Amino acid sequence: MEAEIVSFDNLPSGAEHIAIVHGGLRPGCLVRVHSECLTGDVFGSTRCDCGDQLRESLELIAEKGGVILYMRQEGRGIGLYKKLEAYLIQDAGADTFSANEALGRRADERTYGECATMLRALGLDEIELMTNNPSKIESLRRSGITIARVRSTGVHLTPENADYLQQKATIAGHSLALGRETA
């Protein structure tokens, strides 16, 4: 697909977030807010579903038009090195949220105010949001973005990521129908 990559001046965090835009921008268009996961997005790690969700979003946006906000919020905001440390703690039995806390960090350090700023800069204050994460929905709504519709991402369930997905559902309240598997 042909897409435009948009950068943004003066985001308060200084992070190099980008928007990938395909098709016309119109009120209510499809938006995926994707948090960076180097291990999953680039290297195909099977611990998580991030790479599958990113590819799913790219395919949908290629088909319908829309935006991916690629947010440099690696490791739910704790960064890559800390996420790798958290993986070691998980391998010793912790869930993915308490492993962050064992490192003295919060379970999820992401905020989404900059996503709202980026959407407004693109002229979008009404969107269809692609997510299963209730805090993304609430946070964007609190930042003044109208979410006309929420579209769930698929459930990319594998034996390797089953605990991770189960913990997202039970600990962070993600709407994931883990009884079924989709492509």
Ligand SMILES: Nc1nc2c(ncn2[C@@H]2O[C@H](COP(=O)(O)OP(=O)(O)OP(=O)(O)O)[C@@H](O)[C@H]2O)c(=O)[nH]1
């Ligand atoms: N700290 C930590 N971060 C992780 C872990 N696994 C994935 N991540 C990060 O979690 C983020 C993706 O978050 P998810 O909770 O999978 O999904 P989400 O983006 O909140 O929700 P959806 O919009 O429904 O996909 C990325 O920044 C990943 O790097 C982990 O075990 N520990």
Ligand SMILES: [Zn+2]
């Ligand atoms: Zn991941």
